[in-house]
Amino acid sequence: MARPLSRSLPGLSVQSDGQLSVRRNLPEEVPVAVVFDGTTQAVMMASPGDIADFAHGFALSEGFITRLDQVEDFEVVEHEAGIEARFWLTGDRSQALETRRRKMMGPVGCGLCGIDSLEEATRALPKVTAEPRLSSHEVAHATDDLRAQQPLHDQTRAVHAAGFLVPGQGIVLAREDVGRHNALDKLIGALALQGIDPATGAFVLTSRVSVELIQKSAMAGCPVLIAVSAPTAHALRLADQAGITIAAFARGGGFDLYSHPHRITTETPDVP
Template identity: 70%
Template sequence: MKRPVASCPGVSVQQGGQRAVLRALPEEVPVALVFNGETQAVMMASPCDLEDFAAGFALGEGIVQRIDQIEAIEVVTHDHGIEAQMELTPDAAKALHLRRRAMTGPVGCGLCGIDSLDQAIRPLPHLSGELRLTHEAVAGATEALRAHQPLHDQTHGTHAAGFLTADGTIALVREDVGRHNALDKLIGALARTGIDPASGAMVLTSRVSVELIQKAAFAGCPVLIAVSAPTALALRQADQAGITLAAFARGGGFDLYSHPHRIQTGATDVA
């Protein structure tokens, strides 16, 4: 399998002159997500943790409802890309066939290839549960995540998605050149390791667009913490899905937009 980092020569041009450099750059390859022999999506992704990516894509897109509906995952490398081949149970395969959704898109596009506008804004499950997080845990989440990003340390060119437990610990992290892919990988890793997404929060190094809310809702995670801004549509979807959305989480603070009851802020003006 291709390595996720490549050493590439270049010339660094600065005010004091120029010099030859050898940079570690993030690799990206086309990854075909294949269900029961049929390609459902082709995404540009980092070539690592692809079993997690496959499982997380299936869960986050609502293709399967449970990890045990994926009977097998095999990653197959070809000359021009990689296939993540999945075998679904008969009930999941039938539901996928009826859904008729196909996606082909670059890393920055989470909804390319849908065949109707109705599929863009899908009905989401409503999340509840008893999860509570402290103000300190949420405020420090993105900084804590930063300590678990080896690909970013090498390349300065990847996103990360991490899982914050109720005690404020980053328990699991996945990285990718695409923010959607990083979240898919995290969802898959949680499912494959038996960690309940409802027991903590997902922490993102990116802005929050609507498809990330959709993925979190289908995965069953009630809290999303991001270093950057949400879109207005993402906020409306989070509110409808019962998801607590904290954004601009950096510098010891954050903005709280929806379902704030899960965050113990201690402030009287947040209910």
């Protein structure tokens, strides 16, 4: 039986003009263990939906696998304490598993928690060379288009989303989670399982742009990242090195354009 994504719970709303009893829909989060060949490699707190998408996206974006055909079998197993996403891999992936191993539970706010070396936190990224072209109108309204595909956010006002924008088609796929990096992993996994190439469009995020989101985008081969909030300085450095275009503060009909801006066609004149 599928776990609920949210629950209605009672609370007390205290305002300047008084207080009253309320019920709020609050998002659920559960421990999700990602297991390869019988060994747990990560335990992350996540929303309990789209677990297969999450697990496959995590496996791809963290380098545990590089192709779906390296997965011999997969299952999702529900436990009272949480959820296991179990992979059985073909071939010899033991070196990749050891290199990318994670030992600690990662809280929802950090996609790097559990990595046990500085080198792994700043690992070399593949160069992204795909060249889709997006109009400035598409970029400026991308987060608004994503907002229309966030049912869990509508219920709770407390989750992130990641969407995939295809030039000329809009947001064709979206996933939600309490963690911003989990939402992106779910999207990457969903794209892979549906045979959609991330190189053909842009990731759209409801969060700031931090290092792990650049890393995951580069591993997926997505050339453009559009976000509602700010990038960190180091995330911009990594994006520039990896060949990724960053459009940040994308809201209210505008955006800030940073690294590799040539993929965005800007029809508006410069302001003197």
